[in-house]
Amino acid sequence: MPIKAILTDIEGTTSAVSFVFDVLFPYAAAHLPDYVRQHAAELVVAEQLAAVRADSGEANADSERCIEILLGWIAEDRKATPLKALQGMVWEQGYRAGQLKGHVYPDAVDALRQWHAEGYQLYVYSSGSIQAQKLIFGCSEAGDLSPLFSGYFDTTSGPKREAGSYQRIAAAIGLPGEEILFLSDVVQELDAAQQAGLQTIGLAREGGVLEGHDTVASFAVIDPARF
Structure with a gap:
């Protein structure tokens, strides 16, 4: 057929592959902490932080602990859905600002x-x-x-x-x-x-x-x- x-x-x-590992991942690692702090109360981000708590087994993790978990996942290139979603949000800011080009x-x-x-x-x-x-x-x-x-x-x-x-x-x-x-x-x-x-x-x-x-x-x- x-x-x-x-x-x-x-x-x-x-x-x-170098674009992802040498550009996108470092950009996310550098900008994700402040992004989470600034947007943690917004529903779309709050949902992903809830998923981070569920995936990590740390139901009581506050935003700062969630940030630590997320940065650890970035370092180990973990294919975690909430991480990918939050990275996407951070990258969108970078693309829209002209700081990133695919x-x-x-x-x-x-x-x-x-x-x-x-x-x-x-x-x-x-x-x-x-x-x-x-x-x-x-x-x-x-x-x-x-x-x-x-x-x-x-x-x-x-x-x-x-x-x-x-x-x-x-x-x-x-x-x-x-x-x-x-x-x-x-x-x-x-x-x-x-x-x-x-x-x-x-x-x-x-x-x-x-x-x-x-x-x-x-x-x-x-x-x-x-x-």
Whole structure:
């Protein structure tokens, strides 16, 4: 069956891992404490702080303790949903202030624009929050790429290394797995997508092979029509 939708990871796939670890994470770590202090009483932030307390098992943690927990999670790159949500809020401030610009590889920009023009539905699945995903593409160095995408998925759909997450995403997209092409630089994610019936291509930008999957070094050589 022909490919009708393309689902892509961000880190190491459309965008440099270094952008996340060297730019976004330090920015969040530097600005999150004051952001939480200033906005803790607002419902959207209060809900995430409640989730921090629940996830950490510290039901009585005050805002300062929640900040300590969050900074610890940033340091260990923990994929915690409330952390991702709060990071997204902090990053939004940075993007809107012009202090941040999303990194997207030029070959990815060109391919995404071409695929959109050819009628493919484009989706994102990343461990970063949907809000953070929209900011990377909406405030990118290449301009606003958000009109190219039909939807976004994050860890609320499930972990990226579990087949069930991709089954849920396929159901949400409304296509059988074999009509969806998933792109990632992580073999365990590709394995999970494959187990869910999706087509896969691995991105190895520094070279090498992601075992069990067709592997390329650039979006420029991906041809969804060949499936």
